Amino acid sequence: MDYIQPVETLIPGVQGRVLGALARTETEMTIRTVARLAGVSPQQASVVIAELVSLGLAARREAGSSALVCLDRENEAARVVIALSRLRESVMGRLNELAHAISPPPESLIVFGSFARSETIATSDLDVLAIRAKDIPADDNDWIDALGAWERVARRIAGNPVNMMVVSADEVPALLRRHSGPWRTIANEGVVLVGRPLNAFTRVV
Numbered sequence: 001m002d003y004i005q006p007v008e009t010l011i012p013g014v015q016g017r018v019l020g021a022l023a024r025t026e027t028e029m030t031i032r033t034v035a036r037l038a039g040v041s042p043q044q045a046s047v048v049i050a051e052l053v054s055l056g057l058a059a060r061r062e063a064g065s066s067a068l069v070c071l072d073r074e075n076e077a078a079r080v081v082i083a084l085s086r087l088r089e090s091v092m093g094r095l096n097e098l099a100h101a102i103s104p105p106p107e108s109l110i111v112f113g114s115f116a117r118s119e120t121i122a123t124s125d126l127d128v129l130a131i132r133a134k135d136i137p138a139d140d141n142d143w144i145d146a147l148g149a150w151e152r153v154a155r156r157i158a159g160n161p162v163n164m165m166v167v168s169a170d171e172v173p174a175l176l177r178r179h180s181g182p183w184r185t186i187a188n189e190g191v192v193l194v195g196r197p198l199n200a201f202t203r204v205v
Contacts, residue, residue, distance in 0.1 A: 001159035003120040006087040014040050018048040019071075022058065023085035028068035057081070088118060092191065094157050099193035102146045107131040107169045108195030109150075112186040115158075125163040126154060129186055131195065132168045172201040 002009040007020035021037035022029075029037075035045035049069050052058035057078040060069045071078040083090065092111070099109045113127030114120045128151075136143050151162045167175065175183045176198065187198040 002122045003088045007081060007085050010084065014044045015048050018045055019081050020085065022071045023082045028070045030066050031069060034069060091158050095154055096193045098150055098153055102150050104136055104143055106195060107133045109193040110186060110190040110198060111193060112190040116189050116191045120160065124160055126158045126160045128162060128164045130164055130166045131172060132166060134169050169201060172198065176202055
């Protein structure tokens, strides 16, 4: 799934581009501004907006020599489009709920990479770091099964492949001291689903 432009991905063409541009802002805009944000001509934007107004999804009002338009956030269809534009936030919420149900629980489960940076496109992986608690052996079947189940459901929720790294809590301080590898990046940009942020492990005595 493309999380940068989810509306445009699922509603292709000029209409999807215009809806995407309208969904990403709550302020009124001129048709020319909508066209610029959508990457279409003002004439194309005007035709689509007229159709959206007739369907009740968009509102239009005259302001001097210009017309100002926006999605009508009371309209249920418009609310669906807005929810689609916020797909990443919705997915992160479901992944968070799913992470809290893992048993035995991880010390931390952290999303990093393009998904953490809001840069996920259709070919991107969902990168996840799972930190195993000190009292869970690496070959614990319950742990392996629970993490595998989370990964399978996360793949279905996100629609993108899941790339999971698993390390022990004991390993994290040494990994963070490395001058190469992804660890410092994960510490700086990772989004914690459950547990502690990566930097917190350096303060454990």
